[in-house]
Amino acid sequence: MPSFEEKKAYAAQEETFFDDGREEELVDFVTSQPKHRGSPQGVLAAIDEFGRTRKYLMNVGEDKGSIVVELIRETRPRTMIELGGYCGYSTILFADAVRAAGGEKYYSLERNVNFAKNIKALIEFAGLTDIVEVVLGPSDDGIKNLHKTGKVNHIDLMFLDHYKPAYTTDLKLCESLGLISKGTVLAADNVITPGNPPYLKYVRSSVEEKRAALTQESKQDTENFPGQSATQYGKVETLGTDAKGNPHLVYESKLVESFEPTGVPDGIEITRCVEEDFLVSFFAGAAKEIEHKRQCISSSSTFQPRVILVTGVGMSKGLSIARAFYREGHHVIGADFEPFGIPVCGRFSSTLRKFYRISKPTSGPAESRGYAEGLLDIVNRESVDLWVSCSGVASAVQDGEAAEIIENESKCRAIQFGAQTTKTLDEKHLFIKQTRKFGLNVPETHLITSVEDALRVLHPSEKGMERKQYIMKSVGLDDTTRADMTLLPQASSDDTRSYLARLNPSVSRLFVLQQFISGPEYCTHSVIIRGRVMVFAACRSAELLMHYEAVSPRSDLSRALQKYSEIYAAKMGCVTGHFSIDFMLDERSTELDLMSRLYPIECNPRAHTAVVLFEQESGRMVDAYLSALEVDGMDGIDIQPVVTPSTTKGYYWIGHDLVTCVLLPLLSTMAMKGSISSLTEKRKVFLHHLMFWKDGTYLLWDPLPFWWLYYVELIEFGMDWEQK
Ligand SMILES: C[S@@+](CC[C@H](N)C(=O)[O-])C[C@H]1O[C@@H](n2cnc3c(N)ncnc32)[C@H](O)[C@@H]1O
Structure with a gap:
């Protein structure tokens, strides 16, 4: 244990040691020294000087404070909360460290109105108002809020x-609200002086001990506190014991010994949540799912349900959005194309009030107008407030045209960019051109209308030019070339020419030649409302796009991807719609900052299947969508933080995994084409998904779309099988 430097000691603690006017005296003492304005370290030194030379202050102090600062540097929290701010010593010390570690917000919860005022005064003086928010009131109210x-x-x-x-x-309240999960870190002060045995017992208990304790009646524990700590603020306080906590969380906890600012020995208990007991949390999750569904049925009497039209409910993304609105108590109308009259899975969802079959638009202005009028008719008939367009790639621009018509001819608002914005984002070369114009990073990209066009780039006549590698990508919807990652140029110009001839680029069959960036690919999903990103998720791009696992929103990478999307959205102006950029992260230039290593390769101006990751955030995601109904312009509206997934749980589609991880590897091993080890590996992946991930369609309280999806797929599979 380190030793205490006596010369730093605060004055001794008196009988009455706070709330006797010393706090206001402190604020005057600090703010009368202009040299410390704007300097958190200067302000802290002045507070310490007051505590040493004038009166004792119940601050965390320098010694214990440095333990928490070290923890901040190590864990780099995006947001940090403190319970009990007093005069703001810990607020200033820790918020400054959070900011230096790249964090965004520090919430200081303080119930004493005068103390909260003092914290604000010192925060303002120290120049930390951009990061600190003082939340006035009892801590449990503050946490709930x-x-x-x-x-x-x-x-x-x-x-x-x-x-x-x-x-x-x-x-326990934080646990019950689901705010604590793997990765959460807690730092508790004064666990030695005056001491906090009930807290230490709780964070040091095993899951089994906590479960056993849960079966006993929960009553307030204020007896096991040494000295006067249970009566420090007057009488013994009544605390809420409704929140039972989550006993399935596994903590690792240890004491770091140190000193009070007076030199009295004390310590900080540092507790890390390392995992959650799987089986129990699986059943608890199922129970929560059902409970959550019921919640919306009993929504409050002042709540005004809106009518929401979601197109594309036959896809998991449309279905997820429809379910989110339903959960929050709104009336959802679903619509989709049903090619060959085969019902889509979403039409069987219990979340839909009504389902409309719409016809797929074909190209040509008359057909587009017909498609838009069909949607407008549904909007008028059902008095739709908001259309969330979730349609597929084939109707992107027509959806844009429909949005313009609907917004012009009805009161309904649309989550859909207009036709021109959609076209620019959708067409690879226009998107890259616009991105370059916005001053953002782009991979070198050329529009190709003939074999000769491509050869001029791939085999330039000037010698000695740096040879880059490229990929040819179709501009249209040609899925046959989508997975083709052939690197160009090939060994000889003849080989390149014959490869290009097979693709056959022309004015009516456009391609782009795009610089190949070596590194991992990420996809993103954003909801943009009037030029502002309101919802954001990023995932590593998966083969065949059927596995989604959010990159932690607290990671530097996710923040960089979000920042890129935010800059892009702002540059587009006052537009509203779904927006999804695919990025390559250049793995070679590691000396550059993340933003300079991100290369957008294409953009999809529509909802991304990654929207399934927001299942736990339905309330906030729905609020973000509904902000499109507020009066135009964001001025005066309380801007909410961007909604990001709170879980890094993966999502998969069981039917897809059964085929790709079980059936095909098995057939290939039986045909002596695949090895036993690869079969075992694939099975392990499948089992992992089955146990720890979640199916993107199945919901306990809305199971029919899942069963219908696989029933139809089984029939289709059987028909394919018979034809072979
Ligand atoms: C020990 S002081 C905090 C010192 C501060 N963290 C620092 O190091 O500078 C405790 C503070 O908690 C506040 N407090 C006590 N109980 C509270 C509660 N239930 N909710 C919010 N604040 C509370 C008190 O008013 C007091 O200001």
Whole structure:
């Protein structure tokens, strides 16, 4: 244990040691020294000087403070919460460290109105108003509010330094609200002086011990506190014991010994949530799912349900969005194309009030107008407030045209870019051209209308030019060339020519030749409302696009991808729609910052299947969509933080996995084409998904779309099999 430097010691703690006017005296003492304005370290030094030379202050102090600062540097929280801000010493010290570590927000929860005022004064003086928000009121109310407004959906790091018996009840509250999961770190002050045995017992208990304790009646524990800590603020306080916590969370907890600013020995308990017991949380999750569905049925009497039209409910993305609106109590109308009259799975969803079959638009202005009028007719008939366009790639521009007509001719708003924006984003060369114009990173891209066009780039006549590698990509919807990743130029210009001749580029069969960026690919999903990204997720791109696992929104990579999308959205102006850029991360130039290593390769101006990752965030995602109905312009509207997935749980489609991870490897091994080890590996992947991931279509309370999807697929599979 380190030793205490006596010369730093604060004045001794008196009988009455706070709330006797010393806090206001401190604020005057600090703010009368202009040299410290704008300097968090200067302000902290001045507070320490006051504590040493004038009166004792119940701050965390330099020694214990440095333990938490180290923790911030290590964990780099995006947001940090403190329970108990007092005069703002810990607020200034930790918020400054969070900001330096790239974090965005520090919430200081303080219930004493005068103390909260003092914190604000010192925060302003120290120049930290951009990162700190002081939340006035009892900590449990503050926590519930941060959760309800979506400001906090996951606790990265929490510092507990308030009413000692409330440490455990507040932690259990955070657990019950689902704010604690793998990766959460807690730092609790004063666990030695005055001490907090109930809290230490809780965070050091095993899952089994916590489960056993749950069967006993929960009652307030204010007896096991040494000294006066349970009566520090007057009488013993009544604490909420409704929140039972989540006993399935596995914690690793250890004490780091240190000193109070007076030199009295104390310590910080550092607790890390390392995992969640799988089987139990699986059943708890199922129960929560059902409960969540019921929640919307009993929504409050002041709630005004909206009528929402979701097109594309035959796809998982449309179905997810429809379910999210339904869960939040809105009336959902579904629509989709049903080629050959085969019903789509979404039409069997219990979330839909009504389903409309719409006809696929073919090219040509008359057909487009007909398609738009069909949608307008549904909008008028059902008094739709918001159309969430989730249609597929084949109707992108026609959806844009329909959005313009619907918004002009009805009160309904659309989550869909207009026709020109959609076209620009959708066509690879126009998208790259626009991106370059916005001053953002782009891979070198050439529009190709003939073999000769491509040869001029691939085999330039000037010698000695740097030889880059390229890929040819179809501009249209030609799926036959989509997976072709042939690197060009080939060994000789003749080989390149014959490869290009097979693709046969022409004015009516456009291609782009795009610089090959070596590195991992990421896809993103954003909802943009009037030029602002309101919802964002990023995933590693998966083969055949049937596996989705969110990149942690707290990671540098996700932040860089989000920032890129935000800059792009802002540059497009006041537009609303789904937006999804695919990026390559250049793996070679690691010395550059992340933003300079990201290369957008294409954009899809439509909803991305990654929207399934927002299942736990339906309320906030729906609020984000509904903000499109607010008066135009964002001025005066309380801007909510961007909604990101709170879970990094993966999503898969069981039918797809059964074929690709079980059936095909088995057939290939039986035909002596595949090895036993690869078969075993694939099976392991399948089992992992089955146990730990979630199916993108199946929902316990809305199972029919899942069963219908696989029933139809089985029939189709059987028909294919018979034809072979
Ligand atoms: C020990 S002081 C905090 C010191 C501060 N963290 C620092 O290091 O500078 C405890 C603070 O918690 C506040 N507090 C106590 N119980 C609270 C509760 N239930 N909710 C919010 N604040 C509370 C008190 O008003 C007091 O300001």
